Each structure stands twice: as C-alpha cells, then as structure tokens.
Amino acid sequence: MEIKKTSLNKLHQENKAKFVEFAGYEMPIQYSLGIIEEHKFTRSNSGIFDVSHMGQLFIYGDDNLINDLEEIFPLDLKNLKINSSKYSFLMNDKAGIYDDLIITKLKEGFLIILNAACKDNDLKILSSLLKDKYKMVLDDQRSLIAIQGPKSVEILNQILKSVTDLNFMSGNWFPYKDQKLYVTRSGYTGEDGFEVSISNELAEVFTKELLDNGAKLIGLGARDTLRLEAGLCLYGHELSTETTPIEANLKWAISKERLNSGGFIGSENVLNQIKDGAKKIRVGIKPEGRLIAREKTIIYNENEKVIGEVTSGTFGPSVNGPIAMGFIDQEFSKKETKILLEVRGKKYPANICGLPFYKKSYVKGVN
Amino acid sequence: MSDVKYSKEHEWIKVEGDVGTIGITQHATEMLGDIVFVELPDVGSSVEKDGNAGVVESTKAASDVYTPISGEVMENNQSIVDDPGKINSDPENEAWFFKLKIKDSSELDSLMNKEEYDKFAKESGK
Numbered sequence: 001m002e003i004k005k006t007s008l009n010k011l012h013q014e015n016k017a018k019f020v021e022f023a024g025y026e027m028p029i030q031y032s033l034g035i036i037e038e039h040k041f042t043r044s045n046s047g048i049f050d051v052s053h054m055g056q057l058f059i060y061g062d063d064n065l066i067n068d069l070e071e072i073f074p075l076d077l078k079n080l081k082i083n084s085s086k087y088s089f090l091m092n093d094k095a096g097i098y099d100d101l102i103i104t105k106l107k108e109g110f111l112i113i114l115n116a117a118c119k120d121n122d123l124k125i126l127s128s129l130l131k132d133k134y135k136m137v138l139d140d141q142r143s144l145i146a147i148q149g150p151k152s153v154e155i156l157n158q159i160l161k162s163v164t165d166l167n168f169m170s171g172n173w174f175p176y177k178d179q180k181l182y183v184t185r186s187g188y189t190g191e192d193g194f195e196v197s198i199s200n201e202l203a204e205v206f207t208k209e210l211l212d213n214g215a216k217l218i219g220l221g222a223r224d225t226l227r228l229e230a231g232l233c234l235y236g237h238e239l240s241t242e243t244t245p246i247e248a249n250l251k252w253a254i255s256k257e258r259l260n261s262g263g264f265i266g267s268e269n270v271l272n273q274i275k276d277g278a279k280k281i282r283v284g285i286k287p288e289g290r291l292i293a294r295e296k297t298i299i300y301n302e303n304e305k306v307i308g309e310v311t312s313g314t315f316g317p318s319v320n321g322p323i324a325m326g327f328i329d330q331e332f333s334k335k336e337t338k339i340l341l342e343v344r345g346k347k348y349p350a351n352i353c354g355l356p357f358y359k360k361s362y363v364k365g366v367n
Numbered sequence: 368m369s370d371v372k373y374s375k376e377h378e379w380i381k382v383e384g385d386v387g388t389i390g391i392t393q394h395a396t397e398m399l400g401d402i403v404f405v406e407l408p409d410v411g412s413s414v415e416k417d418g419n420a421g422v423v424e425s426t427k428a429a430s431d432v433y434t435p436i437s438g439e440v441m442e443n444n445q446s447i448v449d450d451p452g453k454i455n456s457d458p459e460n461e462a463w464f465f466k467l468k469i470k471d472s473s474e475l476d477s478l479m480n481k482e483e484y485d486k487f488a489k490e491s492g493k
Contacts, residue, residue, distance in 0.1 A: 034455075035426040038399040064394070225426060242477050290451070292404050315403035315426050322404070344406075344422065 001247050007200040008207055011077045015217050022220060023116035025053040030219035038222035039317040042189060043358075046151040049220035053142040055119025056197055060109040060219045061134040067111065068130055073103065074245070074264045076255040080105045085169045085184055087253050089245055092183045095266030095273075096241035097248070098125060100233060104171050104184060109134070111182065111328070113144070113195070115235045129265075143203035146194030147227070149216060155213045156183075156194055159206070163194065177202055179276070189223070190230025190358060204330055227325060229316045229353030231284060237289050237295060237312045238282055238325060247327065248271040249282040249355075278307065282350035284355040285324040287313075293341040294323045299328055300340040300347060307332050310341070316357055323352075371377065373381055373484035374435035375491075376417070379459055382475065386441065389434060390463040391423065391454065394488040402426040402454045407443040414440060414467065416474050421464060436474040437469035461491055 004025045017028035030038060030113070043048055057318055059065065061253065063215035068075050079099040080086065085104040089097045104111045112325065113124050123138050124152035128200055130136070136233060145158055156163045163183060179199055187193035192239045198206055198228040224234070233239050244266070258264060262271055287293050308328030309317070324341075332339065332364035335354050340347040371381045377395035379390045392448065404424035414420045420434035443465040447453050454462040469475075479487060 029427070031398060034401050035404075036452075056437075221426060290404050290448075292429070294429065317426075 004053075006050055006146075008050045008052065009068075011027040011204050011207060012050065012079075012220070013235040017219065023053055023066070025116060026093075026358060027053060028217070030220040030221045031217055033216070035219070035221040035225060035341070036317045036364075038216070038218045038255075039225050042149045042191060042218055042226055043214055043318050044150065046147060046155050046193075046210075046215040047189075047222070048207060048215045049146040050149065050207075050217050051146050051195070051224055052200075052312050053116035053205070054144055055116065056139045056144060057112040057113035057114055057123060058106075058109065058137045058139060059112065059126075059134050059160050060128075060136075065109060065130075065134050068133070069103075070258075071263065072126070072129055072265055074254040074258045074270065075103070075269065076257045077103075077105065079257075081170075082107055083171050085171060085186055086255075089239070089253070090125065091245070091264075091266035091270075092229070093265055093268075094239055095244040095269035096248075097235075097239045097245065098122060098241060100165070100235055100239055104185060109195070112219075118235060123246065133331070138309060141200055142197050143200050144191075145188050145196045145198060145207060145210075146187040146201065147196065147210060148161055148187045148191045149215075150192060151214065152193045153213050155210060158197075158213050165267065166194070168192075176206065181206075188232055189226035189233070190356060190360060191226070192360075200278070215314040224312075225314055225317055228312050228314055228325065229318055229356060229358035231325070233282070233325075233356060234312060238327075243327070244269060244273060244278065246270055247278045247280055247282065277330055279330060280327045281330050282311075282325060283328050283333050284357060285310065285313075285326055285339070285350050286353045287322045287324065287341060287348060287350040289348070290322060291341070291343060291350075293324045293343055293348075293350065298342045299322070299326055299327075300342065301332055302340065302348070304337055307339070318358045326357070328352070340354070372435070372478035372480065373487075374417075374433070374478055375428055375435045375487065376435070377488070378433060378435045380435050380475075380478070381463075381471070382472075385469045385472070386466055387436060387438060387469050388463045391432065391458055392484070392488070394459050396455050396458045397454045399423060399430060402451045403431075405447050405451045405454065405464070407448065408434075408440045410440050410443055412440050414438060423451075432464065434467070435478055436467075437470040439470070440465050440467050440491070442466040
C-alpha cells in the first residue's frame with residue numbers, strides 16, 4: 001500500500017524533517033533542531049504538531065444519537081455542553097480498549113478525534129454499534145494541527161481573534177480566510193494549547209502564519225517525550241484491547257454518573273474492577289541514574305520476582321533524566337516502592353513514582 | 368604521527384603507536400539523534416573485532432557500539448557517561464569512547480580511510 005502524506009508534507013520537507021512511517025503515513029519524527037530542543041521549545045514557547053494522520057470522525061444526529069452514544073461511551077453526554085470535549089475510550093464488552101479518543105459535542109452531533117492506527121477499525125465498530133442510523137464522516141479532507149506550549153495562545157490569537165476566550169477542553173468555530181476552522185483548547189503535551197481542524201487546502205498557509213508568528217514545527221519524537229513526561233497514555237503502548245481503563249488508571253475519565261449506573265459497553269468489568277480492584281495497574285517509574293528502560297523491559301520486585309512490564313520509556317528532556325511507565329501488580333504500585341528493571345541482561349534499581357513526571361507551574365494569565 | 372580509520376558500523380579509530388582511540392562518527396550521531404545514555408566497556412576487558420563494546424541510546428532507541436579492532440581496553444571516557452550530549456556536539460574529538468591496546472595491527476587493513484568512509488556513509492545512510 002502506498003504511504004500516505006498529509007497536506008503539510010511539503011512544508012515538513014522544506015523544514016528538513018526526518019520522516020518515519022507511522023500508521024501508514026509519512027510523518028516527521030524530528031526536524032533539524034532535534035528531539036530534545038524541540039521538546040524544550042514546546043515547554044517554553046510554542047510548538048506546531050502535524051497530527052493530520054489522526055481521524056476526525058463527525059457523527060450527525062439528535063437526542064437519539066446522544067442516547068445511543070451513552071450506551072457506548074462511559075460519559076454523561078446529555079449534560080455535556082455544546083462545544084465541550086471529553087477524553088474517553090472505545091471499549092469491547094470486556095472493557096478492553098480499542099482506542100482512546102477526544103469527543104466534542106457539536107450543535108449537529110459529535111466530533112471524535114481518533115488515533116491514526118485505529119481510526120478505520122473504530123469507524124467499523126461504531127457504524128456497527130450505531131446500526132448505520134446516523135451520517136458518519138471520517139473526514140480526510142481536513143487536517144489537524146496542534147499548537148502547544150505557553151506562547152501558543154498569544155500566537156494563535158494573532159491569527160484567530162478571541163481564541164483566548166476558549167476554556168480548557170472546549171472548542172468553537174473560527175472564521176479563517178473564506179472558511180471556518182474548528183478549534184479546541186486541548187492537546188497531549190501537558191502544556192496549554194489548541195488543536196485546529198482545518199481544510200487540507202488551507203492547512204499549509206495557516207501553518208506558515210504560525211511559523212511567521214514565532215512557533216516552530218515539532219516532530220513526533222518530541223510529541224512522545226512530551227506526553228510521557230505529562231504521564232499520558234499512548235495507544236499501542238499503555239492501551240490495548242488487553243487493558244481496561246481501570247488498569248490504565250483512567251477512572252477519572254469515566255463520568256461519575258456512569259460509575260453508578262453503568263450501561264455502557266464494558267461497564268460490567270469496569271464496575272467489578274472498581275469494586276474488587278484490578279490485578280495490575282499503570283504506574284510511573286523512575287530509573288536510578290541515567291539508565292533508560294524501554295518498552296517491554298521486565299520489572300522485578302526486590303526478591304527478583306517478575307511483577308510487571310514497561311510500556312513506554314525514554315529520556316525526559318525537561319525532567320532531565322530517564323522516565324518510564326508500565327503495568328505492575330497492584331501490591332507493588334505504591335509510590336517509592338523499590339523495583340528492578342532488567343536491561344541487556346542486568347538488573348538495575350528504579351522507583352515507582354507519581355504521575356505526571358513534569359508538572360507545569362501555571363502563571364496566571366493577563367485576562 | 369596518527370592515522371584515523373573508519374568501520375562500516377560507523378566507528379572511528381585513531382591509531383597512535385599500539386594504542387587505538389575509538390568513537391562513533393559524526394554521521395552516526397546524525398542518524399541516532401540526541402544521545403542521552405552511553406555504556407562503555409570496562410577498563411581491563413578484552414574486546415574482539417566487530418564485537419559489542421558498549422551501547423548508545425538516543426531519545427528514540429538503543430544501538431550497540433562495536434569495536435573496529437580487537438584489543439584490551441585501557442581507558443574509557445567517563446565524561447561522556449556523565450554528559451552524553453557531548454557525543455552529539457563533538458563526536459570525533461572530545462567524545463571518544465575508549466582507548467585500547469591494539470592486539471593485531473593487521474586488522475586495521477580492513478578499515479576505510481576518510482575518503483572511502485565518507486563515500487560509504489553517503490551511500491548507506493539517509
């Protein structure tokens with residue numbers, strides 16, 4: 001199958017991107033700055049991420065759609081305000097996760113942002129669950145551009161007036177040229193920022209305006225170190241059909257109303273695990289020294305018994321040290337628990353720690 | 368008088384008498400990206416030509432380091448263990464990896480000179 005390219009591909013090339021294949025797309029892993037500098041620039045300034053490979057699924061419908069979606073997602077969608085967003089997941093009936101997603105309520109229905117590698121399967125599952133009652137568009141005519149970091153709000157406000165009015169996890173339509181962009185105040189880096197849904201033909205000119213205002217293009221490499229420092233899950237690493245939201249420590253994302261009533265796909269297992277506790281749970285891991293424990297590194301307790309496995313591990317540029325996340329037997333999941341990580345045949349000490357690894361000290365805004 | 372030679376695994380070796388100083392090339396660091404961890408062979412250990420002699424890790428992945436020739440490790444460079452970023456900034460000078468006592472200098476004949484290596488690197492790597 002031919003590799004797919006986003007509408008910013010030419011711009012990536014002009015900015016000396018190194019490309020990798022990701023979920024069938026040619027995507028920039030880094031630019032000439034390199035992962036560490038790109039990461040730090042995002043934390044201190046404003047980084048632009050092409051995330052157009054992700055799925056933008058529009059589902060159109062009325063109250064019936066809301067009811068039907070509540071049978072799927074563990075959310076209180078009836079009481080969700082128009083233009084508000086929630087982080088959620090699509091589960092199987094054992095509460096294994098097909099995908100994690102952001103769902104936003106629109107006037108005419110919902111917009112769901114899906115992972116690139118999962119989007120086609122998600123559409124199939126959702127079409128079948130919704131019995132093709134509603135118009136669904138997995139829109140490949142729109143690009144998705146994330147702008148992340150403390151300067152993003154003033155940079156984006158130069159281009160889209162009054163974007164400053166958006167609250168965290170809410171969105172709205174903004175006029176741009178002769179079209180409308182849908183902008184949400186959200187992201188996946190642990191920074192203040194926005195995600196902009198824009199037609200493919202305007203994506204490049206819009207991104208160039210961001211560049212002209214001082215933002216820089218940032219690759220998927222830094223996107224990964226940023227999300228890991230922020231303690232956020234990545235599908236295919238922390239999340240899979242073998243993992244439930246409770247095991248992944250994502251109970252916070254389930255609406256309180258639904259924790260009592262259930263009635264969503266996977267709710268039986270979710271409610272049981274809340275009651276009885278899950279056997280394994282996602283934790284933060286801090287290796288001692290500079291050792292990096294990559295995905296699939298085996299975790300032992302101090303008596304050298306296998307107690308878990310690393311799902312993501314790298315060097316955290318803002319933490320300035322190695323960081324990892326993994327799943328571990330519940331009894332060893334307390335903060336400060338000493339564990340051992342097996343890397344290249346040797347066991348190295350590490351500690352269970354709280355998440356996130358990096359927490360923003362927010363400065364109060366001018367407004 | 369010194370002489371620098373290069374391996375297909377993107378290591379360089381600077382030869383002074385029977386001592387070889389070994390590191391990884393600029394081209395290798397460009398392929399690896401930001402280096403954040405390095406593990407070096409112990410002083411006193413013996414390494415075999417083309418065998419493992421350490422590890423470098425970038426933000427993206429771990430890669431083995433190979434020794435271009437055999438010998439006994441006389442010294443390793445702790446300054447790059449403490450500050451792996453040096454490997455990106457000065458790979459072919461300050462950020463050498465280890466020095467070894469050369470076991471068999473005829474092994475050097477299989478290595479490339481600068482011109483040959485530059486051509487090899489250009490053809491092999493993106």
